Amino acid sequence: MFLDAFGSPIEVTPDNLHEYSYDxxxxxxxxxxxxxxxxxPKWHGTIYSTEELIQNYRKRFNPDPTLLTFHAMQPYEPEFICCERAVVELxxxxxxxxxYSDSEILVFLVKQPARNTNILITKELGTELNFFPHDHHYHARIMDEGIDIVYVDDKIYNDPMTNYQQQRLYNVLSNIQPGTVMSLSGRPLPEVLRGACRKSSLAKEHNC
Structure with a gap:
């Protein structure tokens, strides 16, 4: 997914391209x-991931190196990046x-200092649901600050593993206790997920 001008996630598809300015x-x-x-079309920018995922992606799809810029990140090591109207920590x-395969996957944490907001972005849930290892210094920091918004891809509810995925996502939310949970598409999520949100002003703002 893309990050918008302020560092919030946006799913851009051929169907909704007219709603966004791709540049x-x-x-x-x-x-x-x-x-x-x-x-x-004509998109220019930087694609962020780990070295392993970038290399696997290049081998599989052979993207045009003249059109795309890839930036390899170290897991759990925050980096400051510039969006159009904000600097965020990724x-x-x-x-x-x-x-669905033996491939490794990632979730991303975006810290928006200007908004004092921590966002967790998940496209799918893999075999590891503990995104913040207890033996890593990053865990204490995130647990202390808290997660304000968890974004999920609501397409996971449209496959045969629907109930299983919903239960796993509920477990993740119960452990993280975010302020609210939202779908990347903007469509409503199952009401049961809202019960895992902590009660806060942000949760009330987003009707969680």
Whole structure:
């Protein structure tokens, strides 16, 4: 998915391309090397992921190196990146293997200092649901600050593993206790997920 001008996630597809100005989307997050991602026409920017996912993606889809810029990140090591109207802190978090293949996947944490907001972005849930290892210094920091918004891809509810994925996502939310949970598409999520949100002003603002 892309990050918008303020560092919030946006899914851009051929169906909704007219809603966005593609030249503003200079940042894209690569969470898996299993699928070739959609790029708006004439898009220019940087694609962030780990070295392993980038190399696997290149081997599988052979992207044009003259059109795309890839930036390899170290897991759990935050980096400051510039969006159009904000500087955000981006961290790649390993999420184990995909449930649909043996490929490794990532989730991303975006810290928006100007908004004092921490956002966790998940495209799919893999074999690892503990994104913040207890033996890593990053865990204490995130647990202390808290996660304000968890973004999920609501397409996971449209496959045969629907109930299983919902339960796993509920477990993740119960452990993280975010302020609210939202779908990348903007469509409503199952009401049961809202019960895992902590009670806060942000949760009330988003009707969680």
């Amino acid at each position: 503003l989307h200079g940042t894209k997050l690569l969470t898996s090397s299993d699928f070739e991602f959609y790029l708006p 961290t790649a978090l390993p999420a184990g293997q995909s449930l």
